[in-house]
Amino acid sequence: MNRSKWVPLSLTAALVTGSLLAGCSSGSGSTSGGDAAAKPGESASASPSAAPSAPVKIQMAMAASGLPSPENDDIKKTIDKKLNTDLQLTAIASGEDYKNQIRVRISGGNFPDLFSVELADVKEFSDKGLLLDLTPYIDKDLKTAKDFVLSEQKEIIKKATINNKLYAIPRIGDVPFSTMWIRQDWLDKLNLKMPTTLDEMMAVAKAFTEQDPDGNGKKDTYGLTGAKIGAFASVFGGFGAGGPGTFYEKDGKVMNGYYDPAMPDALKFIKSMIDAGVVDPEIMTNKANIEVQKAFQGKAGMIFRGWTDMAKDEFVAQYKAINPNANWVQISPPLKGPGGAYDGAYDYDRPSRYWVIPKALEKDKAKLQKVFDLINYVSSAEGNRLVMYGLEGKHYNLKDGKVIPTDLMAKEGNYFNLYQITGRPNKEYLEIKFPNQAAATDVAIKAPRIKAFDSSVLPPTGYNKADADRFAEEELIKFVTGKRPLSEYPDFLKTFETTFQYKTFVEAGEKQIRDQGFVK
Amino acid sequence: MSSNSWSAEPAVQPGAGIKKKQTFWKTIWSHKEFYLMLLPGVIYYIIYKYAPMYGMVIAFKDYDMSEGILGSPWADPWFKYFQQFYESPYFSQLLTNTILISVYKLAFGMLPPILLAILLNECRVRWFKSLVQTLSYMPHFLSWIIIYGILLMFFSQDSGIINRWIIDAGGKAIPFLSSTEWFRTMLVGSEIWQNLGWGAIIYLAAIAGIDPTLYEAARVDGASRMQMIWHITLPGIRSVIILLLILRLGHMMDAGFEQIYVLYNVYVYPVADILDTWVFRTGLEQWNYSLASAVGLFKSLIGLVLVLLSNAMAKRWGDSGIW
Numbered sequence: 048m049n050r051s052k053w054v055p056l057s058l059t060a061a062l063v064t065g066s067l068l069a070g071c072s073s074g075s076g077s078t079s080g081g082d083a084a085a086k087p088g089e090s091a092s093a094s095p096s097a098a099p100s101a102p103v104k105i106q107m108a109m110a111a112s113g114l115p116s117p118e119n120d121d122i123k124k125t126i127d128k129k130l131n132t133d134l135q136l137t138a139i140a141s142g143e144d145y146k147n148q149i150r151v152r153i154s155g156g157n158f159p160d161l162f163s164v165e166l167a168d169v170k171e172f173s174d175k176g177l178l179l180d181l182t183p184y185i186d187k188d189l190k191t192a193k194d195f196v197l198s199e200q201k202e203i204i205k206k207a208t209i210n211n212k213l214y215a216i217p218r219i220g221d222v223p224f225s226t227m228w229i230r231q232d233w234l235d236k237l238n239l240k241m242p243t244t245l246d247e248m249m250a251v252a253k254a255f256t257e258q259d260p261d262g263n264g265k266k267d268t269y270g271l272t273g274a275k276i277g278a279f280a281s282v283f284g285g286f287g288a289g290g291p292g293t294f295y296e297k298d299g300k301v302m303n304g305y306y307d308p309a310m311p312d313a314l315k316f317i318k319s320m321i322d323a324g325v326v327d328p329e330i331m332t333n334k335a336n337i338e339v340q341k342a343f344q345g346k347a348g349m350i351f352r353g354w355t356d357m358a359k360d361e362f363v364a365q366y367k368a369i370n371p372n373a374n375w376v377q378i379s380p381p382l383k384g385p386g387g388a389y390d391g392a393y394d395y396d397r398p399s400r401y402w403v404i405p406k407a408l409e410k411d412k413a414k415l416q417k418v419f420d421l422i423n424y425v426s427s428a429e430g431n432r433l434v435m436y437g438l439e440g441k442h443y444n445l446k447d448g449k450v451i452p453t454d455l456m457a458k459e460g461n462y463f464n465l466y467q468i469t470g471r472p473n474k475e476y477l478e479i480k481f482p483n484q485a486a487a488t489d490v491a492i493k494a495p496r497i498k499a500f501d502s503s504v505l506p507p508t509g510y511n512k513a514d515a516d517r518f519a520e521e522e523l524i525k526f527v528t529g530k531r532p533l534s535e536y537p538d539f540l541k542t543f544e545t546t547f548q549y550k551t552f553v554e555a556g557e558k559q560i561r562d563q564g565f566v567k
Numbered sequence: 568m569s570s571n572s573w574s575a576e577p578a579v580q581p582g583a584g585i586k587k588k589q590t591f592w593k594t595i596w597s598h599k600e601f602y603l604m605l606l607p608g609v610i611y612y613i614i615y616k617y618a619p620m621y622g623m624v625i626a627f628k629d630y631d632m633s634e635g636i637l638g639s640p641w642a643d644p645w646f647k648y649f650q651q652f653y654e655s656p657y658f659s660q661l662l663t664n665t666i667l668i669s670v671y672k673l674a675f676g677m678l679p680p681i682l683l684a685i686l687l688n689e690c691r692v693r694w695f696k697s698l699v700q701t702l703s704y705m706p707h708f709l710s711w712i713i714i715y716g717i718l719l720m721f722f723s724q725d726s727g728i729i730n731r732w733i734i735d736a737g738g739k740a741i742p743f744l745s746s747t748e749w750f751r752t753m754l755v756g757s758e759i760w761q762n763l764g765w766g767a768i769i770y771l772a773a774i775a776g777i778d779p780t781l782y783e784a785a786r787v788d789g790a791s792r793m794q795m796i797w798h799i800t801l802p803g804i805r806s807v808i809i810l811l812l813i814l815r816l817g818h819m820m821d822a823g824f825e826q827i828y829v830l831y832n833v834y835v836y837p838v839a840d841i842l843d844t845w846v847f848r849t850g851l852e853q854w855n856y857s858l859a860s861a862v863g864l865f866k867s868l869i870g871l872v873l874v875l876l877s878n879a880m881a882k883r884w885g886d887s888g889i890w
Binding site for chain 2: 146328329331512513517518520521524547
């Protein structure tokens with residue numbers, strides 16, 4: 048009798064309160080905001096400390112992991128000595144947590160002096176007047192940094208410009224890694240030659256499926272695997288289309304992938320591959336890198352993927368352990384189709400990070416100067432070498448002017464990139480860090496791709512990206528699996544434009560791309 | 568039921584308010600040890616469950632994290648986010664999916680743990696009983712990601728063991744995890760599998776609480792085992808069954824976010840996308856907390872109404888309900 052009383056009571060309480068998850072979690076998030084604000088304000092304690100001898104404390108924040116403790120952080124110690132600073136980097140591993148924390152700190156007025164945010168946040172924060180307008184500084188005080196990023200990417204400054212004002216220092220973008228990979232040993236076994244066109248690729252995929260390339264007597268292999276529609280990047284490229292939803296230039300105009308006249312043709316080709324049964328039937332549901340595992344296990348002979356997943360020593364060892372004869376090679380140049388030969392689309396000018404400085408720092412000139420010094424230093428030849436390779440004699444040795452990494456670099460060097468505020472010259476850097484993969488890196492960098500502008504586009508307010516994404520993905524898959532005839536493609540676009548307001552998104556995107564001067 | 572002595576006081580005459588108050592505090596004082604023990608729990612609920620509820624107001628505000636809950640401006644109109652939710656092209660599909668999946672889980676998931684509990688109770692081989700019990704509630708401790716891996720091994724279209732058998736038997740592979748026909752079966756099935764043993768624990772406990780003299784009397788009267796189950800065991804745990812049913816009804820609008828988020832894929836969105844997965848993609852991934860709260864509030868209200876209704880119904884049918 049007793050039990051029947053307290054169990055229901057407490058369970059009722061749990062029930063009534065437990066389901067208010069959404070309200071509660073955001074509520075508590077903001078409560079801790081109050082706590083953060085209550086901590087001793089950094090801005091107050093730091094401003095009088097501009098005395099010449101005392102090191103200037105600089106707080107930096109970013110989403111990253113692997114930072115060692117300050118005593119073991121050679122990069123921090125070297126920079127501090129060089130610039131007379133006390134550099135305090137806060138690295139938060141999860142991007143979500145970082146985003147939350149930055150917002151909480153901002154709401155408490157407790158800004159880091161230099162922090163990295165997404166482009167959408169650059170816009171939001173600058174609209175609120177929270178960020179320092181860097182336009183007056185970029186040509187003088189930040190000239191070293193500007194010249195450095197421009198030397199790698201001519202358009203990158205534009206990408207950080209919003210309404211003709213520069214609110215962020217962009218970090219040099221990443222280089223493309225992905226290409227189509229194929230099992231050379233399967234080609235050899237079936238006496239096939241390396242495919243150069245989409246049609247030849249189709250023939251090879253058929254042979255891989257039907258002629259038992261692994262010789263186990265079972266029909267258990269496929270031509271192509273991958274994850275979702277991106278697995279067909281080479282096909283879209285071959286038709287001259289930049290892939291669903293991507294913005295790029297075509298015939299002098301801004302083009303969105305869904306509206307490209309070549310899109311239905313590309314979908315038709317993909318459908319013919321799926322109909323022929325040469326594609327992994329689970330290609331649309333593969334997730335969590337399972338497609339790479341399938342490729343390594345010899346279930347498919349082609350995959351569109353980055354060399355970082357295929358050619359690193361540990362991965363080569365992985366697939367060689369399964370089959371010592373396995374030999375994955377890149378298809379280069381890309382497969383030719385009726386619209387050209389491109390390994391998909393790539394946003395070359397996308398900055399890999401956006402660094403912003405709070406407006407409040409304007410009042411503390413000495414500290415602001417130190418922040419500029421820091422950014423310039425890691426962009427200079429000397430500073431950049433430090434944040435790329437670490438300490439000479441410890442992490443690397445110089446031989447005829449060339450950097451030779453030591454074992455310690457591999458062991459300790461994983462966090463160096465956190466300090467690469469403005470980035471690095473990628474090709475040189477990757478070749479030194481990954482000497483065995485230099486050839487694959489080079490192929491991926493040089494592969495022709497359709498130049499995308501996606502990083503210029505911010506979705507307009509009121510546009511529900513999640514609903515639109517779901518709808519487009521579902522319908523595209525219906526088209527390529529034959530559940531919906533391709534003749535209905537215009538109807539799809541119409542629903543997409545009206546019910547899901549894709550039109551407003553495309554118009555906003557076109558305007559932003561033109562405003563930044565990428566397409567007239 | 569009348570051990571709450573203060574609520575069972577005779578009706579007070581007008582003007583006797585002060586006296587009533589005194590007896591109220593007096594009663595509390597006379598049971599002070601119990602109330603003291605209750606205190607930590609009450610404080611916990613106030614701090615962690617009731618106080619954060621004020622955050623619900625962001626469902627009616629244009630919530631902005633840099634402004635804070637109080638500083639954010641009120642939404643205009645006040646139902647803006649409810650409207651945004653209602654106007655999603657997927658609104659009716661989401662609602663249907665949520666309710667259907669919940670109903671299926673309730674309908675098919677209610678009986679198996681009861682059955683297992685009765686079977687375990689009847690089992691006289693002790694080591695076998697504890698072995699089965701341990702094995703059956705082990706899955707409860709597996710995360711959905713791991714269960715997804717297990718499901719893949721069995722039901723994957725390409726490499727799953729079941730499809731291998733089907734193909735070897737000359738059949739055609741069935742896309743269990745990526746077809747709209749099969750997906751809900753997979754959801755309900757894996758949920759039952761995961762919670763079978765765990766769910767049986769509470770029934771086993773209830774069965775253990777049944778007065779053993781009833782069984783002795785039945786045995787003397789020559790009742791068979793089946794008759795004892797039917798006339799003693801089942802009626803004995805009836806109130807627990809109803810209690811759990813009412814509690815589950817309160818969660819009608821939670822069809823199992825974690826499970827579906829891990830298992831679903833683009834092919835099965837039309838049958839698998841539920842309120843919570845939508846909120847995750849639309850509200851949380853895009854920092855639209857106001858929308859997420861609005862949907863959360865909507866769900867809670869429906870859950871509350873369902874609990875109240877089912878409790879009233881349970882009482883009408885002669886059971887005690889949960890309060």
